[in-house]
Amino acid sequence: MDRLRRGLDLILGGLCCGLLVVLVAVLVWQVVSRYALNAPSSVTEEILRYGVIWMSLLGAAYATGRGAHMSVDMLRDRLPARGRLRLDALVAVAFVAFAGIVLIWGGMKGVTIAARQTSAVMRIPMSWVYLSLPVSGVLMIAYSLLNLADLARGRPHHADTLEQAEMLGE
Template sequence: MTTPPPPSAPSPSAPPPSFSPADESAPERALDRALDLLARCFSLLSGFCLVVLIAIFGWLVFGRYVLNATPTWAEQLGLLLIAVITFFSGAVGVHEQRHLSVDFLRDALPRGPRRLLLVAGDLVMAVFGLLMAVNSWDLVLFKWSTKIPLLDLPEGLRSLPLTICGALLVIFAGSRALRRALGRYPDDEHLFDPLDALQAEAGPLHAPEMPPGLPPGPPGGAAPDRRA
């Protein structure tokens, strides 16, 4: 009767288990859903503005080269929509962490310093968003009494997307920095090394178990001669 091999013990050099979405509390899950919903709303708004922008410039080309009557308002409205698309999409990209980054130095560091750099990056982004929101709001108030040519809309609308984008950066980046600093943010690909997981799951190697009743092979690993 063969004895089953002992259960594999975890590697002593394996890192401790990290925080995962399953460990989130009810308020944290509610916060994640609220932030995801907020980002999705602004993403849909940016997509709608992009569709309107394409339609406007299509009408601009048709009116200029076919009807010989250029719609002069199309360019001004297009510039306003471009500002909305750019800043709203940029804020959503910060929430989804899709912006380009130079991370070869950060990824070469151990897990602890890597987390500190991520927290510092989120804090810098949150402070930048706060400065953007405050200063652009002053610009909105300063230019609100002026009208956009050909649209008869307040000139301050051009700066309003900057204010909203700055506020979103404070919400998205600030909440992520706080949760990462407290160790309550699920690890992403920048903190999680797949090789660590393989080392943690791998146990000591054992010789393959021989089926009962089968005589062991000859020394040297050669297969037994089964000829009569």
Template sequence: MAQDTATLPAGADLPRGAIHRILDVIARLCLTVAGIQMVTLIVIFGWLVFGRYVLNDTPTWVEQAALLLVVWIVFLGGAVGVWRGSHLSVDFVREMMPRVPKEILRLVSILLMIFFGTVMAWQGWGLAQKTWPRMVPMLDISEAWRAIPMAVFGVLCVLFSLAHLADYFKRLAEGRD
């Protein structure tokens, strides 16, 4: 399976090593978990509609569960976006530039993603620690479960971006554009 990353020009592929295969598995696992959570979200909203309009007894826990699921879905999907290079970016200007500024901007982009992931991991973990004693209303679980996905995203963002950084330097060492 070819990887489309922000560090590689369109159509360029690096040999797939063991690390890339492991990161692919992690990304697929994130997508699988997010997909299961999405199906769960749809099912519980179906239950909400059924409960409200058929049973005339609205399940109050659905809103809190939905909020929790959406946070996990977004952050897991965002991590996969970093790995696949499909995260929010505007690179058409960079790609039209001459080689040297283009390479500098590619490197800066990767380094900024590493910085961003580090901040997200650090702040997400700090938020999880601060909110651990509080409970989510209606669900009776720790409020920290809403912050943990931010920390997980941060760690995965750094991990995936470090792999992109290694690919970047490997491509430069091989003299590929």
């Protein structure tokens, strides 16, 4: 399980980092072409828009795996250790339900609807953009199942436990 998580983290983290580098380069080109060359590129805006969509959803899946998603810890901090494990399991199950219903099922409906549309400038199929929803949903479910497996072994997978382990050199 740990090997699978590390592999997913490596691939997804690398993909997000690579996408960020590409988006920064495209943004620099957009600024240079607009202000220095006085000939704005029409393609850059679409690349940036769709790139940010993909990066946000892939980043959300990565955050799910790291236990770094947004949360309100007020209740969690007041619970005993057993209650925290149960709450963490409930959160992981909620992620599976959300990812399955909203991202995968709803996302596939979006992909189907968008299959007949193309983007205005680059003329790429809009289904490629909407595909980010089910892809991130599958990744979120995979990470949530890994998180549930860790919880079943009594090893919560939270950002704070990761940071503590890194500080201790584990």
